[in-house]
Amino acid sequence: MANGFSGPVAQIVDSYLARLRKGLSGIPARDQDELVKEINSHIYESYRNDTEGDEVSRILRVLDKLGEPSEVLSSRMPEAMMSVGKKRKLPFLILAGVLIAFFGVPLGIGGLSAAVGLIIGLLALVISFYVVAVSLILTGWLSAVFMIVRLFSPGFLDRWVDVYPLVSDPTFNTVIYIAGALLIAALGFALLWLGSRLMRGMRFVFRLLFAKIRNWRKKAPAGGERTLGSDH
């Protein structure tokens, strides 16, 4: 790509712009070109205004000030992908956009699909958990109501339901059933409460994970040689 530079500086700039473009795959080609062109212009102007030291250290300083491609993209990408998603692959792109918004970094398609899988799995787990809790509550309440009605009008729904006599006194028997039903409902509520606790714990773990990933990405370029060298 002609970027207005020559020699090793041109290579470094090319590598940076290539990484930028990689992060842009998924948005219309015209928008990609426009942003890459704009960033190239920024690099050129910044380089021209920074005259201290040799060419390579100048360009590295320029790119360092500009920030990682992910920083140039991170808050743009989700939106861009969303608007593409409206036209074409709606759910996946929106999910990917949301994920990138969450992670703050383009993970690459492999990482993305792994993350999508993980999240869908977790979501299924959470949903089934709540379905169980809600059905327990419903069962508990309905049976309790049913039994209370029976308390006042014995024989209510006798044609369809067979209530097993645990004790000989029918009233006491019904009371036992009501207690049992309420217990089931209570179990459902306990599950809901546990669920909110679990969600909080999960959110905490996730946030910790994100922070770790973010820090790791920030530190990574500092160690070793230089960010840009590694891509050659």
Added chain:
Amino acid sequence: MENKITQLRKGILELAILGALSRGRHYGYSLVRTIAGDSTIDLTEGTIYPILSRLAKEGLVASEWVESSQGPPRKYYTLTPKGREAFRILEEEFRKLAAIVTNAQNGAAPDDPGDRLNVLDISKESDNG
């Protein structure tokens, strides 16, 4: 904490971009130089581009490519009438908010009548906004 700083910065940066553009057209790099000035704030320059593209999407700024006498063409941004209006409103709001923060910090003894008067003034103003 870092997240909070980032959020605060993004909001203020957006206002600063609108402010710089209200005084004339800019391309990305000149915008960064204007905003950062010679201050010691370490601005990650790339962060202005996501903001600019969002402002463009919202119709607050317009852009055009202009050939440069040296090097590649530059993408110049200007404020649209809608952007000018948005800046006027946001700047006014920002002034009020900044005053609130300053007052809160100066917050001398709560019995100080002058101070109380000040605080009352501001709450009245923000009711109107």
